[in-house]
Amino acid sequence: MKKTISVAPMMDCTDRHERYFLSLISKHVQLYSEMIVSNAIIKGDRDKLLSFKKVSNPTILQLGGSNPKELAEACKIAEPYGYDEINLNLGCPSKKVQKNKFGACLMKEPELVAECVSSMINATKLPISIKTRIGYDDVEDFDFLKNFILTLKKEGVKKFIIHARRAILQKLSPKQNLSIPPLKYDFVYNLKKEFKNDEIIINGGITETNQIKDHLTKVDGVMIGRAIYHSPYFLADIEKDIFNNDDVPTRSEVMEQLIPYIQSETKKGVQLNHIMRHTVGLFHGQTGSRQWKQYLSKNMCIRDADIQKVDHIMDQIKNNNLSSSLGA
Ligand SMILES: Cc1cc2nc3c(=O)[nH]c(=O)nc-3n(C[C@H](O)[C@H](O)[C@H](O)COP(=O)(O)O)c2cc1C
Structure with a gap:
């Protein structure tokens, strides 16, 4: 399986302009959109939400939602815009997102998530992936995570991005949820041992190319968010050290x-x-x-x-x- 590096979906950050800018530094990283709510695509200005200047990097649309029909419709609408994959957000812990039943709180409802991904898979030719956390609130249990992934695999999902920390849904803000719950990379490494033929991508707290190299010996890909947003030229190190490409613009x-x-x-x-x-x-x-x-x-x-x-x-x-x- 080809190893991948990706730039994480980040609200208010990874819009089409950011992705174009990053594509000038790295031709190899995969680029995720910020989360777009399925209903916004159905009811809103589709071109404004979905169009982008095509680049050679694989580009992935991230959706937020929990209504299987709406998610399917959003996939159908998005397909002609040129994305390479559609990802479902099952990791965002914000209160607003929880109120609308998107993101990490959906880990509590594996059967509903299974319906959502099944309906998305049936609606589009594009591959469907998911991004989630290792657990939520007091649930930090490898068997729970394994069963959650297995439920989605049975519906046809083959790519799983795991932010290697729990989401604390009530007590922490979204910002705190990016640093306070401890990173537990072993959960993700062990997932790869269980799901050898599926693509397991690790995310959370990765800031150096040495760390990337180490993770890549254990999983299929590494996703990086803040370290690239705050210092986009980190991608030049990634091109040189990971993709062996010295032809990077200054x-x-x-x-x-x-x-x-x-x-x-x-x-x-x-x-x-x-x-x-x-x-x-x-x-x-x-x-x-x-x-x-x-x-x-x-x-x-x-x-x-x-x-x-x-x-x-x-x-x-x-x-x-x-x-x-x-x-x-
Ligand atoms: C400003 C900001 C916005 C984010 N928005 C999203 C989002 O829309 N969808 C999502 O799945 N994760 C979102 N995340 C989480 C990141 O994708 C990533 O999982 C998290 O930052 C951990 O990776 P890092 O330590 O490399 O930054 C966001 C994170 C930040 C900092």
Whole structure:
């Protein structure tokens, strides 16, 4: 089975602009969308929610929902937009999400989840995967996790992404739920031993390529969220150390390659800061990182009417080679 590295789904982070930006640094990582609620796809502006500029990276849509019919309809609507896979969110612990019965609270209802994935599989040719946690509240038991995965496998799911910590549904905020419940990677390694022919992806707290290499000796893939969002150029290390690809653009080249995309998107009415906000961490750890952030906050809140001004700033980045003068 081919080993994979992916960028985790993150609300307000992994929108289509972020994914395009990341695709300039790494051609190999898989890119997940932020969670989109099935009913929003059915009732909302589909093109706005689902369209994206195609890149060579596999791109995966993550859905939130618990109504089998709605999830099936959302899959049907999404299929022509060019995603490579559809993922169901069974790991988000936020109160709002629980109120609507999405995310991690669905671990309590394996039979309903089985109905959901079965209905999604029947609705689309695209592969259906799930992303979940190792347990919830006081339930942190390998047999529970194994049976949960087995129930979904029986419906035809073959790819399972496991955030290696429990979700504490009532007592912790979503942010606390990303750090307080301890990481238990052994749960995921043991799952792989039980499900040898299925794809088991590990997620949670991974920040270095050495850790990635170690996990890849035990599971089929590694998913990384915050470490890439906060420092997108971590992907360059991943390209070099994991994919043995030395042909990675410098930080300045990444910015230059982003310019045509920015010009075309802003001409269509996208606000510049909706794209540029994702580049804030590009110079993380470099001399000049602070100046880059200040430059962005001063110049990037331009409305769509000011196309000329956008062009001017882009010329500045290009001609004054702003990013390389920052020490990239
Ligand atoms: C800002 C933010 C938003 C997130 N939104 C989602 C989401 O929409 N769907 C999802 O399955 N997980 C979401 N997560 C969880 C991440 O996908 C990932 O499981 C978690 O951050 C642990 O990985 P990490 O330690 O590499 O960041 C989010 C995490 C963060 C920090």
